[in-house]
Amino acid sequence: MENLRSKLDTIEVDSSNEQASGDEEPALSSSAQAAQASVTSSQSTERPKFVVRTDNVKSTITDKKSLLIDALKRRYKIQYEAIQPIPYIKERLYCVDKVFVEGGTEFYSVRGTADKSEWVRVNSYRDIFTDSRIKSTRRIIEAGAGYGKSTVTLQLAYDWCNGLESSPLKEVDILILLRLRQLGNVKSIYKAIKLFLVPDEPQIKSSDIKNIIERCSSVEVIMDGYDEYPDKDKHTGSDVDRIITSDLFADFDASLATRYLPKDYDRCNTKRVRLVGFDKKARDQYIRKAIAGDDEEIVEEIKRALKDNPILDDLCQVPLLFVMFAHMTHEKEYFQTFKSVTEFFRHMIQCFHDHMRKKSLDKNTRKHMSEYEMEHTELSNVAFEGLSNRNQQLSWGKKVLGKRLGQPFYEHYILVGILVEEEVADVTNERNPLKHTPQKIETRFYHKLFCEYFASFALVLKVAAARNADKVKTILDKIDPFDLQYLYRFSCGIDATVGSKIIKYLKGRTGCGKLAILCILEQAGDKDDIKKSVREICSKVFFLANEDSKLLQRFSIQLLDIASKCDYFNLCVGGM
Numbered sequence: 001m002e003n004l005r006s007k008l009d010t011i012e013v014d015s016s017n018e019q020a021s022g023d024e025e026p027a028l029s030s031s032a033q034a035a036q037a038s039v040t041s042s043q044s045t046e047r048p049k050f051v052v053r054t055d056n057v058k059s060t061i062t063d064k065k066s067l068l069i070d071a072l073k074r075r076y077k078i079q080y081e082a083i084q085p086i087p088y089i090k091e092r093l094y095c096v097d098k099v100f101v102e103g104g105t106e107f108y109s110v111r112g113t114a115d116k117s118e119w120v121r122v123n124s125y126r127d128i129f130t131d132s133r134i135k136s137t138r139r140i141i142e143a144g145a146g147y148g149k150s151t152v153t154l155q156l157a158y159d160w161c162n163g164l165e166s167s168p169l170k171e172v173d174i175l176i177l178l179r180l181r182q183l184g185n186v187k188s189i190y191k192a193i194k195l196f197l198v199p200d201e202p203q204i205k206s207s208d209i210k211n212i213i214e215r216c217s218s219v220e221v222i223m224d225g226y227d228e229y230p231d232k233d234k235h236t237g238s239d240v241d242r243i244i245t246s247d248l249f250a251d252f253d254a255s256l257a258t259r260y261l262p263k264d265y266d267r268c269n270t271k272r273v274r275l276v277g278f279d280k281k282a283r284d285q286y287i288r289k290a291i292a293g294d295d296e297e298i299v300e301e302i303k304r305a306l307k308d309n310p311i312l313d314d315l316c317q318v319p320l321l322f323v324m325f326a327h328m329t330h331e332k333e334y335f336q337t338f339k340s341v342t343e344f345f346r347h348m349i350q351c352f353h354d355h356m357r358k359k360s361l362d363k364n365t366r367k368h369m370s371e372y373e374m375e376h377t378e379l380s381n382v383a384f385e386g387l388s389n390r391n392q393q394l395s396w397g398k399k400v401l402g403k404r405l406g407q408p409f410y411e412h413y414i415l416v417g418i419l420v421e422e423e424v425a426d427v428t429n430e431r432n433p434l435k436h437t438p439q440k441i442e443t444r445f446y447h448k449l450f451c452e453y454f455a456s457f458a459l460v461l462k463v464a465a466a467r468n469a470d471k472v473k474t475i476l477d478k479i480d481p482f483d484l485q486y487l488y489r490f491s492c493g494i495d496a497t498v499g500s501k502i503i504k505y506l507k508g509r510t511g512c513g514k515l516a517i518l519c520i521l522e523q524a525g526d527k528d529d530i531k532k533s534v535r536e537i538c539s540k541v542f543f544l545a546n547e548d549s550k551l552l553q554r555f556s557i558q559l560l561d562i563a564s565k566c567d568y569f570n571l572c573v574g575g576m
Helices: 002-010 030-041 054-080 149-161 189-196 206-214 239-244 280-292 296-307 310-315 319-331 341-359 363-374 377-388 398-405 407-416 448-465 469-476 485-494 496-507 513-522 527-537 550-566
Strands: 104-109 118-122 138-142 174-179 219-224 253-258 270-277 395-397 419-425 439-445
Touching: 054 149, 054 174, 054 206, 149 174, 149 219, 149 253, 174 189, 189 206, 189 239, 189 419, 219 239, 239 253, 280 296, 280 319, 296 319, 319 341, 341 363, 341 407, 341 448, 341 485, 363 407, 377 398, 377 407, 377 448, 395 398, 398 407, 398 439, 407 419, 439 448, 448 469, 448 485, 448 496, 469 496, 485 496, 485 513, 496 513
Parallel strands: 138 253, 138 270, 174 219, 219 253
Antiparallel strands: 104 118, 104 270, 395 439, 419 439
């Protein structure tokens, strides 16, 4: 018996509980099982006790922590070294540090009552984590489509991985950066980390991750793209929801990047931050850093193209649009002027297809390419169905989508760069053992803005077919204007008649007056159509505020000029 006890004293017992993460029960080693069998068959009445060697456990945890950190850094490196400013130029990838430029960052300063609160500018994205006025364990980073939320998160990952002295996360033990679009059907944060961040590290299980995190003094959790999260605003009991409401990781820092505020979050402890886009200084810095270097001629050429078109100059406050414009202007000998974001996007998509046609030497292939560019009805239907569902679908199985679109069409849009493929874990059951979790290929749009653009063609057809305002309302009530403003704007830019119906609807929907103004800007109809829309907007009290974008302020003034000639509006000006 003494020899048996001696053996039991040296057995290392895994104190983690895999079932806590929805995974398999950890099994004892064969030697431990043999020891247990020996004890059971013994005639002794003394019950042996397992003695956990705490020094060995601590050593194991420390070793696995190092493995976890190394695996995380390898994963983040793959992500931050694959920045692709122009989708169709796949051979030209950038490290985030080579293209990242500071845009405007503000935080929401609460002063007593809501009417005294305001957005206050800070100097850097790093201030989100270091400014004492924003200090908290919970923060929400808000920004519209294309404003660089994901790029900021990748820059933070780059800073942490490379141990930059200027990094606000330099003292953080572990950085967890998750893309929420991948986390459908995954309730456990530990399993999500295993599946999507360290799937290739066989020595790390989700139970190990749980043990490591619980023993860390400092962990930063960044969850990117809540607006793309399949389970957003649903009470599923997932760890993502529990983190947002501070029911999990209450002592750790957690940041949520999203287009809009979740319905349920820890309002007492959550600080709000927003990205407000590129000013002239940021644009100049990007051109020099990512495109021109010290070539002043190229710098001036791109800046001149912007200056020649004031509408485009305003649109390029959106970093995604500016980055594409800057790179495409540099690639082409000319770049036409635009009157709206719809015109800009339409031309940009045409450039994608033109690039592929020039690379193809087969005339018949080029003919089909042109057909695919013009006839994309099924792709538009797929995009609209995904965005208008109560739970948005933003990715599709490769085989299913290829069959629905037709394989040649599908492959063309992959080559063009409008659609991209992504390998993800095939999670159909939370309790599947990790070692048996297969991988699958899912396809999504390069950016959600592209999904909104193609979906707008389907929306135009549906609104055009609507016989009355009630039918229009039934269609549009399913589309969140605060999440999908570009779907509305593109639709108005594609068809002016449909645009008038949409604008009338927005005018009657709470909080959508400013979006209605932006939709008027997209209309390509005659002056009578625009005047009619202006009359509808200005029939109610009209507000101008200093927190509005330059584009909205500028066009609001233009709208008021039209309205004054119609002599039909009420005006309330504040904060200009």
